[in-house]
Amino acid sequence: MASRVEKYLAHLDRLSGGREPRFFPVESTKQGLRGVTEIVYDNVPDGLLTTLTYGLSLADHPDWQHGSPELCLSVNSTNVIWAHAVGYLAEQLRGTCPFSYGSTINFGERIVPESEMTAFFVFAPMVLDTDDYLGIDVGIPGHEGHDVITIQGMYPIHEAERQFIDEYGLEPFWKSDWDPTDVLRRPAI
DSSP, X not given: OOOHHHHHXXXXXXXXXXXXXXXXXXXXXXXXXXXXXXXXXXXXXXXXXXEEEESGGGSOOTTOSSXXXXXXXXXXXXXXXXXXXXXXXXXXXXXXXXXXXXXXXXOSSOSSTTOOXXXXXXXXXXXXXXXXXXXXXXXXXXXXXXXXXXXXEEEEEOHHHHHHHHHHOHHHHHTSSOOTTOTTOOOOO
8 A cells, every 4th residue: 555655756756757856855843743855856847947845744734624735846947955945944834834825935035045036935836737736635545535735836036026925916926027937037026
């Protein structure tokens, strides 16, 4: 019988076409919870560094009614620090941050040295189809539908953009002229 993590990894294997990821563990700071793992795919899809987490969904949050989230980041960079930032946030904020669409997260400093971005917002992952990120059943046989993972997209942004989203909502920002994978872009707002 496949475990929860084995079912999740099998799902990711199908999505990546069997490409071999790199795994980076993040030690748990939460008593009773195992750590978070960063699952990093190079050049998936073409030219992008794509990171997914496992371990955020092991926590509980009152807003998680239809599934527990894991995170996905896809950026035009080869710097694995992007993956480490997402893994760090997943571990540090699990149980307290809902990671719901439109949420912003202030990282508090530059995420990587070469980019001026200091924050993220959460929305649907741009590199996955709806069926691939909603309702991933990782429950044990006989309890299907009781343990569901949803994959939430993480998008790096500038501080001015974070403030704009917090004040006006995500939709006006989303409709502005910006490239969600370009971590060296100028602020869109």
